Amino acid sequence: MRQTFDEATDPSFGRKHLPLLRARMAEQGLDGFLIPHEDEHQNEYLPEANERLAWISGFTGSAGAGAVLTDRAAVFADGRYTVQVRAQVDADQFEILALEDNGLARWLEGAPRGAVIGYDPRLHSPDTLAGLKAAATRAGAELKPVQINPLDLAWGDDRPDQPMAPVVPHEDRYAGESAASKRARIGKAIADKGADAAVLTAPSSIAWLFNVRGGDVIRSPLPLAQAVVQADGSASLFVDPRKVTNELPGWLGDAVSVQAPEALDGALEGLKGRRVLIDPSLSSAWWFDRLTTAGATVVRGADPCTLPRAVKNAVEVEGSRQAHIRDGAALTRFLHWVDTVGQATLPDERQVAEALEGFREQTGALKDLSFDTIAGAGPNGALPHYKPVTRTIRRMERGSLLLVDGGGQYLDGTTDVTRTMAVGDPSADQRRMFTLVLKGHVAMAVVRFPVGTNGVQLDALARLPLWMQGFDYDHGTGHGVGSYLGVHEGPQRIAKWGTSQPLLPGMIVSNEPGYYRENHWGIRIETLQVVTEAQPIAGGERPMLGFEQLTLAPLDRKLIDVDLLTPDERAYVDGYHAQVLAKVGPLLDGEVRDWLTAQSAPL
Template identity: 45%
Template sequence: MTHAHRLAAVRRTMAEYDINAFIVPHDDEHLGEYIPPYAERLDWVTGFSGSAGVAVILADTAAMFVDGRYTVQVRQQCDNTLFSYHHLIDEPYLNWLITELNAGDKVGFDAHLHSQHWYQGAQEKLAAHNITLVPIAHNIIDQHWQDRPTPNSHPALLLSQDYSGQHSEAKRNRIAQGLAEQHIDAQLLTQAEPINWLLNIRGRDIDCLPVVLSFALLYQDGSVQLFADPAKFAGLDLAAHAGDNVSLFAVCEFEKHLQMLGTQKSRVQLDPTTANAWSALTLSEAGAELVFAADPCMLPKACKNQVEVNGSRSAHLRDGAAVCRFLSWLDKRLSQPHPEQEHEGTLADKLESFRASHPEFVEPSFSTISALGPNAAMCHYHHLNGTPRTLGQDAIYLVDSGGQYLDGTTDITRTVAVGEPDAEIKKLFTLVLRGHIDLAQARFPAGTAGQQLDALARMPLWQQGYNFDHGTGHGVGHYLSVHEGPQRISPKGSMVPLTSGMIVSNEPGYYREQGFGIRCENLQVVQAAHLDGDIPVFEFETLTFVPFDRRLIDENWLENKHIQWLNQYHRQVWEKISPLLEGDDLAWLEQATRPL
């Protein structure tokens, strides 16, 4: 079935439901960033495979909305005779809908796939134009997706306290105490990451995201009802691991327990930005009193304890050795006959093989972005979306990759010379690297948010008339999601202060459509800076140890402080990674870490 046929089928059902528009987000019922194959409805109806976007389907037109990471990819994957293209941030899709619809029209949506916050705002915004938001009980896409994948049933993992650093009961009691103080009867948890963190469990329900997909209710006495596939816990003693007051139920029982809370007139707290509208509506309609507040698991999950930080340090050393072995192999392969036999896909596979040689490696932390030449201009490019580009025709190669280890999650981007980069590419690479160094060296007072630091990484580019259309840094979990909140470093978004134990990426870049892409990324953990001053100050400790490509550096665009930082960083790379390498790889590292 072509995408034109799929659109036609959806429109027929829209007419049967008497709705004038239907919204298709890239989300599942847990509203996390990564979704399982059975929830890839946006891809099914549009062909767009990116990790963020929204389609809006009307009777005679349709539109795709994506952010700056996907403006190139959406044009390659979505038929422009079926969809118009729009920037998700600059032209919000509700605004576009209002211009396309008439008073009295109805907009259909699946309440499982939208947050309560979105629902409240969208309902009010559309109502101002006499447009009605209509929940659709059975998703229209699902009615036509004949070969829709079924959810998997991989076994759950009970994560040892040797890795988590804290027992589940201690985490639950800490959060439950806050609920009791606020006279909250129960906390609704719908995102997988906080639930898995709270109970010290992990899973394989989604590629690259080691979670058990689930819902949970945390009560003010510290007890938890977990709603998941019981088959995933077969043979595991969840109560012995997490505590006797943790009960496991099938997901199909979730609605009944929400209704019971309503019948009991309970005060139920939920995060309106992460809880789906369906669960909020179910509770409210059953009689529960809803209390809206940030998910109380998010901040303690983001502030890694010392065991988690030490585990992350260890994971990054392992990971750094694997990436160095790959870069050593790549340089050697370029000097051998027929490098064109290698392409973006074989390069990604080779890198993964080096990571997989470590017994602690579980899986990649995201799909490797292995991009040559113009493909690197797409920030979230994936070689499986088209014909992989071969070695030998481009000056630079961008590889953004990471690993999930039992003791930590990694994410690193290196841009390397695979041909003859010209002076402009070297200038731009050096400006990006300079911004990376400026952010890495930052010291900032307690209470400072990532939004206030973002300009440090952009300033070298701004001063020469360049910029990049994505955030500078995202939070990273501990053997959890490679993208974690609430912390981030971005021109817009979170004003949550950066504090001890938070792990964030530092990844400025530059992208030229149809030309090339550049990005320099390390992970950093926030630590207290022990200074002589009279205010508390934080700084970043770098976790990632892999050389930056000296062949791409134009020292004319660096100040002495940047050269000093880079030389010191490369000394650390040598000291930390050289004991893990041997032979040609060790010789490569020695060359790659020579001082400027």
């Protein structure tokens, strides 16, 4: 029986699988081996066949790394997965360390002098690899590329098959622009970069550019494929023939050649003497090495699809609005369930997550979740990206809080929303902290900002009410979101650190300040919003941008301390709730509609 993974992966994996890997390492003359979470496509969410870190360690988080030496091993996870990694990984087999602050590189600095540590160049970006090589050099060790991944050999026949989901058209009524028009735009962008062609390896770029979707990657409708796009807009798409549906060649048109992956090597050889654009943050080191070997001149630069994909056209924005109305009705039914059935029966976190998914499925339009639902009761809510796993599951507790973060994939849009709910009567302290978070959330919702402003410049607005009381949160305030694509999408974000990319009309970002009291409870309020051109400000001199709220789901009134809100903040909350009732209310009836009406009454 082939091995599969879920959030409750067996912690004994390390004890069973480390000897198998070490035997294969020895056959290749290796003293160690590096195991990034990322796969050949640098995916955040992986098909089961590429869950290498999960196979060796049991850890299934969406960010992490592993390192195995002959006598010791380590797993690295970021702060989102502090509880999960300790629940899933055998601490007797692996040292559990922080991924942040170049954790893997710092660990390599302690590698044995003279050690030969292998890596698979298909799994590491060139910039990340450069840092790891420098760390190994400082330790007197050597990083050596492998031709055949020893972990894949150790996994053997138990490894799941690579996914073969059909690649299907994503109709123009959802995409808003034909693939031919997109290819012409991208071809010009390639030429403007001084390149003759571009190599695309990011599944989201493939899906967007060719107006196709797939099912190879969990929680994202992505096909695993590669493409070479010429400056004239023609392209070659390399995809397993088993994924090619009868309608696909006609959909793509004569200017796109559909070829098997085996033809890719020859296509790269054909780029000899040409200037080829490729993104070092999205493509692995193997591509850079292979293009150089083929005699191409590598032009390092951003994937030319990244920014156009992030700036949604009018059809995509309207699709997102409709997806959020539909999703908002499901969310409202769920919030009513929490406030009635949940308060009476105190379900556990897994039951809470299953209830939310069930309401989304009842829409009849759900294609998948956009990520595994985060449902944190009490202390688990204080872990920003906690996911219910068998050894840590808690029940809702009266006097505490429930934090639920989830989203859906629909043909017309991708959703992501967090709501925090009181279980029983909230304390004054809980209401105070929720309202401080709400004040920051409102500030980010109503802000007007000049053209050219980036998310780093806005981030402090959401934190200021917390800062003024001596509090903060350790994650970003907002991430980009795709259009029936990934729930995390660049280049835009709102955070203390990161990109200088200005926010542009049509970009969708989250607004999710929070507060987390360790060992007690957590608070986060998240809505998605789209950048818009703001109405001119009387007496103003410069064109301004703002945000339109997309997410439509009520806030928990019991947690709002109205006395802490300014009149303008109170007016915003009342206006937002009126909008929820107007747009979502017609999709509801009976006691759920009555409940929403009561929740939406003016503060």
